[in-house]
Amino acid sequence: MKKEILEISRSKLVPLKSIVGYSILAIISGLSGFTFIATINNVISQSISSDSVNLNNYLWIFLGTIIVFFVTRRWLSGGIINLSQNIYWGIRKDVIKLILGAPYRKLQEYKDEVYSTLTSDVGNITSASLLVITFFSSIILIISCLGYMAYLSISLFLVSLAVIVVGVLVYTFRARKGDQQFQEVRELERSFMRTFSSILDGSKEININPNKGIDIYENKLIDIISHGKETNVKAYLRYLNSELVSQLLFYGLITFILVYAGQILDVSIDIVISFVFVLLYLLGPIVNVMTIIPFMSNAVISLKKMNTLKQELENHQFEAQARESNKSKYYNFSTLEIKDYSFSYGENTFSVGPINLEINRNEVVFIYGGNGSGKTTFINTILQLFNLDKGTVTIDNIPLALEQMDLVKSMFSPVFSDFYLFDEFYGIEKVDVNKVNYYLELFELKNKVTIEKNKFSTTDLSTGQRKRLALIYALLEDRPILVLDEWAADQDPYFRKKFYKEIIPKILNNEDKTIIAITHDDSYYHVADKLLKMEFGKLTEINKKMLETIL
Structure with missing residues (x-):
């Protein structure tokens, strides 16, 4: 999962300043909830060990944690809403800017990939970018809870850690196949967009001969949709089953601690109750992490696709800006001469040229x-x-350099x-x-x-x-x-x-x-x-x- 987080952060889709700021707010909000649980544990422990407990001593702690939780959660939620819109529209803006600077033939070649990027990839990356913050804060909370658990009881902590490690290993092993299935679905997305484009572009022909549309729908589109749906369901179910197995181990751990910890590990009842409370609180961040992982995996696949698209389209925006002031340089030309223009669609395919032509004003x-x-x-x-295989241009007897x-x-x-x-x-x-x-x-x-x-x-x-x-x-x-x-x-x-x-x-x-x-x-x-x-x-x-x- 560390690799996925690095991919998202390196992409600069979520600014580092935002990641740090919102993560701090998430951590403070989470720790305020953790403090609330820890305070409840202290109250229960004292209630069990003593007949009289002055609850007024904890009133300000409870009020303080509630206020901190409310304020930080409000700031965090508002910030995430704003960040999500910046990411969503920012990616679309960047992709369109990339398209505007792309070579014509490359753009035609990758048209379906562009559609897929603007639809599915943008959504995947936006969702994952927001979940990075939740993932990071959940990790901090898990570490905090583990530290508190070790403080309460080393023996119970070691037992709990062993169960958690087993759950993580099971989850990770099963997730690999899920990632492969997500990759397969992403490839199907391009086929879907290509078929969908053929329906739009051929709408006149389909209107004249509806059998064309029926054939595309029944023999092409339905297969892609069915395969995509089935593969996606399998991938998410694989993650879900892994999550349920991990939770089953977790609930088994709580049952063991409640029933046998006092007898086998010689742990007092107040420590057992406090430990179980922490485990129940810990379950939330663990479930968050397991739920986020498939979204992160999807986002990494989309991010790699988008980066590949950027490299293939070769954005020439800088050069275009540099040319802007010179674009009318030859508007007053007298003669434009084309020399040895040649172009081929590929080896042993149709070609044009060499062509020599003089065009006068x-x-x-x-x-x-x-x-x-x-x-x-x-x-x-x-x-x-189309980029020439070879050829030169002379304007008013002045040869133009390749650039x-x-x-x-x-x-x-x-x-x-x-x-x-x-x-x-x-x-x-x-x-x-x-x-x-x-x-x-x-x-x-x-x-x-x-x-x-x-x-x-x-x-x-x-x-x-x-x-x-x-x-x-x-x-x-x-x-x-x-x-x-x-x-x-x-x-x-x-x-x-x-x-x-x-x-x-x-x-x-x-x-x-x-x-x-x-x-x-x-x-x-x-x-x-x-x-x-x-x-x-x-x-x-x-x-x-x-x-x-x-x-």
Whole structure:
């Protein structure tokens, strides 16, 4: 159990100052109760050995211990409530901060683990962090009671200590299997979150074909739930049975002392009664310790999972802050040149590159190609969502060092094919309301959407209309290069024509933007200044003079 306590304290989830302060309060509160029991023992002992006992002598002791118990318990309970909320929300804040600084591919890989951390792990660690204080104070009380028991009778103390050691050994031996079962349940939690996510992400498909949902529920989810429930029950029952065995030994010890201690160990009746009172009081802290252990074990498993997650996601927050002042360094670029860009999903799998491409300011670049040709993968590489296997970037004939590659990312505002539309203008310091209203009218959304309290009044629109809002959002970010992945695919023929014939020219003239767009609208390829074809991961520039022969 010492290892579990060290893991919780080293995690800094509970500040050392709080552990010390609340532990002192818990110890004082516990010792006041212990003093109350000890005083009762003295009164009983004197009552047995003497006919007259002046109880007034103990009145102030009783009142003092009651007041100390009440005050310390009140301070301790209030502090624990405050601490529990700090821990609960603090862990969530730290995990989300970690996610915001994580590499895109790592975040996608560990998405299910992140969900598990924010749900089960946070609760486990929060509960255990609070129980550390109870555990520590219980240990102090156990030591105090053992010392008092030795003072009352060495012989009875040795007998009691032997029984307690046997109980601890039984409990520890059986707990090992319980820890393994808790670990198994934690692994099942990730599978549960993955399956649950598939239900949410595939809700449209499930709505069309309910058999998909029934199949997932009956043949996948129920198995995970049943296995998790059964394993968790077995683990907790193992701890419960161990606790009951220990308590059974304890009650047997009390019975032995009451019935045989006077005869076998030659202990006076007043010492026997006092000793039994202390044993009964000692039972509470011992039960507390045994009850806390499974929660601590669960928390240690969660803590290890969370620490592993932190290491895997590689938080780059410090570097991001360092770049903040330089993020607009290349906004006024003239030429961005990509050299030998290459990316692979792994050995003997699909790869893109090497790609060489020059992008000039205020030009329109269209990319087309068949499904699976590598268009989206290429876009993800130039956006630095995927780490390059190799490749360099030159801006205005100035090569960028490897540690500066993320500065390229700050030059782009993308609208992905699977875009997410934020309803508020996050990351935009000052929203130009006049510009928003201009584009709402240009995109024919003025009668549907307005600006209210720094956000869109609604995002409950058709997919094509929501994509228009996403493009307006990208324009408000005021970055020099727009990246559009199949943006026009969800627009009706009328608005698609308007986009290519009217909107793109206005964006170029009004905003001085560069546009890189993945598109299959071959009727409008002539709008592009540069036309590129992606095939088998290779990018080829098409001569515009040959455009008519291609279409």
